[in-house]
Amino acid sequence: MTELACMPDTAPSTVGGALAGRPRGLGCAEHGPGNAALPAPAAPPVSVRNGAAPAARRRDMPRERLRTAGAAALSDAELLAILLGSGLPGHDVFEVARTLLAQFGSLRAMLDAQREEFEALRGIGPAKASMLQAVTELARRALAEALxxxxxxxxxxxxEDYLRLLIGGRPHEVFICLFLDARHRLIRSEESSRGSLTRMAVYPREIVRRALTLNAASLIVAHNHPSGAVQPSASDRRLTRVLRETLALVEVQLIDHLVIGTRETFSFARHGWS
Structure with a gap:
């Protein structure tokens, strides 16, 4: 069995005033005939000129802008605040949204986070953690439908969009195979191997055996670089050459090997397999 270690680059990726209500239970006291009831004191006027808008109004502002200007006009924090709907008691939803983005550094990293990472943040309970994970899975399935x-x-x-969302933000290396039929339509997408931050073992013979089992005529393979850099290493190049030659022995075409970063993608086919 051939074992090739696929190692990525190690370069860094790089309220206003409160409304004073009239006290309840204050009315007229009868002390005998002719005594008139004392009028209840008028509520003082309310002014928000020098204060912030009420929380409910602040929450509605992004929704109003979305309706009038479209979702593209909103910031990441505003879109996330709309999705969250409300914060937990004592936690403003806008602060929660900004905390999420600051904690993970990017939307992609946030969508790739695990439930435990969400629930460790103040203002995110189990329900909101589940909702954020559901959004990620819906996005993945929508991209898979496009294939x-x-x-x-x-x-x-x-x-490439599908693969970036699938493995681009993983904290460890993952090797993915897209098995295709004779018309280059997707038969199945499978994770063939999983490694550590800097090392992963990939077995070409097992990939060939799986291709024959699925009656695949061709395939596209991909793996991620957790560092974010997409320039292939010497091991990546050696793996690509061996895998391509091994598949050719059983008349299965390797269409491409993609190296997936958080923002960029390297294609061996586009670069002449070099």
Whole structure:
């Protein structure tokens, strides 16, 4: 069994005033005939000129802007605040949204976070953690639907978007195989190997055996670099060459090997397999 260690680059990736209500239970006291009831004191006027807008109004502002200007006009924090809906008691939803973005550094990293990471933050309970994970899975499935019944060689952008969301933010290396039929349509997407931050063992013979089992005519393979850098290492190049040659022995074409970063992608096919 051939074992090739696929090692990535180690370069760094780089309220206003409160409304004074009239006290309840204050009315007229009868002390005998002719005594008139004392009028209840008028409530003082309310002014928010020098204070912040009420919390409910602040929450509605992004929704109003979304309706009038569209979602693209909103910041990441505003969109996240709309999604969260409200903060937990004592936690303003806008502060929670900003905390999420600051904690994870990017939307991609936030969407790749685990439940425990969400629940460790103040203002995020189990319900909101589940909601954030559901949004990520919906996005992945929507991108996967874009790959169905279409020749993947005609949709390289959709393939790369899907893979970036699937493995681009993982904290460890993952090797993915997209098995295709004779018309280059997706048969199955599978995780073939998982490694550490800097090392992963990939077995070409096992990938070939799986391709034959699925009756695949071709495949696209991909792995991520947790560092964010997408320049392939010497091990990446050696793995690509061996995998391509091994698949050719059983007449299965390797269409591409993609190295996935958080923002960029390297394609061996586009670079002449070098």
């Amino acid at each position: 169905d019944d279409k020749p993947l060689v005609d949709s390289p952008g959709a393939v």
